[in-house]
Amino acid sequence: MTFRALLLEEFTPEGAERPTVSASVQEIGEDRLPEGDVTVDVEYSTLNYKDGMVLSNVGRLVRNFPHVGGIDFSGTVANSNDDRYNVGDRVILTGWHVGESHWGGYAERARVSGDWLVPLPQGLTTREAMTIGTAGLTSMLAMQALEDHGLGSGPILVTGAGGGVGSVAVHLLSRAGHPVAASTGRRELGEYLTALGATEIIDRAELSEPAGRPLLGERWGGCIDAVGGPTLSHVLTEMQYRTSVSACGLAGGNALDTTVIPFLLRGVNLLGIDSVLCPTDTRSRAWNRISELVDHDLLSSMATDATLDELPRLAGEILAGQVKGRTVVKL
Numbered sequence: 001m002t003f004r005a006l007l008l009e010e011f012t013p014e015g016a017e018r019p020t021v022s023a024s025v026q027e028i029g030e031d032r033l034p035e036g037d038v039t040v041d042v043e044y045s046t047l048n049y050k051d052g053m054v055l056s057n058v059g060r061l062v063r064n065f066p067h068v069g070g071i072d073f074s075g076t077v078a079n080s081n082d083d084r085y086n087v088g089d090r091v092i093l094t095g096w097h098v099g100e101s102h103w104g105g106y107a108e109r110a111r112v113s114g115d116w117l118v119p120l121p122q123g124l125t126t127r128e129a130m131t132i133g134t135a136g137l138t139s140m141l142a143m144q145a146l147e148d149h150g151l152g153s154g155p156i157l158v159t160g161a162g163g164g165v166g167s168v169a170v171h172l173l174s175r176a177g178h179p180v181a182a183s184t185g186r187r188e189l190g191e192y193l194t195a196l197g198a199t200e201i202i203d204r205a206e207l208s209e210p211a212g213r214p215l216l217g218e219r220w221g222g223c224i225d226a227v228g229g230p231t232l233s234h235v236l237t238e239m240q241y242r243t244s245v246s247a248c249g250l251a252g253g254n255a256l257d258t259t260v261i262p263f264l265l266r267g268v269n270l271l272g273i274d275s276v277l278c279p280t281d282t283r284s285r286a287w288n289r290i291s292e293l294v295d296h297d298l299l300s301s302m303a304t305d306a307t308l309d310e311l312p313r314l315a316g317e318i319l320a321g322q323v324k325g326r327t328v329v330k331l
């Protein structure tokens, strides 16, 4: 049996010193699938920031070629040697370095360890699961971490709100009853973010300026930060007493220049969020909460459809911060 896949291949162009990576949709044999105890007919995958890095060969996340990217997928079990999964079961995969060190979701078939799967939660379709995808799961992990540590009275700030993590975070926070301040560099997304549940739109330039002092006025009751860099430094100075920032992204830079004053004088918590190796019980709790909270029509408004062939172009766009919401790939 053969299946379609977006295959990444490494080659060195004549005269070039370094190899480069090409991407093309190819029909390949099932015997090329990697090892694993569950084979899945992939129905949907998505484009996350990390997928953009893999497809553009930024950061050397992939060491072995040929490679199939796609850090998440949803689909139906086609074959299983794992007692927890039967043929016909609907499943989700996010993380575990799938799409980086193991072939991922940009193919009609995938073979993975059963340990990496979670059952599709009641109330979500496979398309909706991937509209949420890694980005949305990360938003929920970030929101649960904030709630577990206690929220302040001010709005919950979401940075990078127009992107994948940000859009889902705005929506889920709002559905959970929290006032949400959405920070974006794209003013034209104001209406979209308000429809998702933002109560306030913040110009991201306001937050990326150096604060100039270790503490500014207490403003935010919590923060989900997808941007990092100077934005995170600034935000830390504006957190309310005993509130937290869930740091989950680096779209604006990975360096953090700050002082310890917000931690010492305001008891601010800086919470690290990792969706890749997050334990399965925490993932399942997050997926179930997502399924309880999500508004299906609004979720659909975040999704833009893409094909395998379009992904190499879209990879550049997501790294440039030009993609709105979530990009869903139908296999």
Ligand SMILES: NC(=O)c1ccc[n+]([C@@H]2O[C@H](COP(=O)([O-])OP(=O)(O)OC[C@H]3O[C@@H](n4cnc5c(N)ncnc54)[C@H](OP(=O)(O)O)[C@@H]3O)[C@@H](O)[C@H]2O)c1
Pocket (backbone or CB within 6 Å): 047, 048, 049, 050, 134, 135, 138, 159, 160, 161, 162, 163, 164, 165, 166, 183, 184, 185, 186, 204, 226, 227, 231, 247, 248, 249, 250, 251, 252, 253, 273, 274, 275, 276, 318, 319, 320, 321, 322, 323, 325
């Ligand atoms: N920790 C984890 O497990 C985990 C999981 C998933 C993603 N992530 C990380 O989270 C981040 C967001 O991922 P994503 O898939 O949501 O990407 P995305 O869709 O590209 O969203 C990122 C958003 O950040 C804003 N942005 C981009 N460049 C910026 C800059 N130079 N300065 C300030 N803001 C900028 C843009 O929003 P506006 O135009 O609205 O300002 C952009 O849409 C990435 O860094 C990704 O690696 C981490």
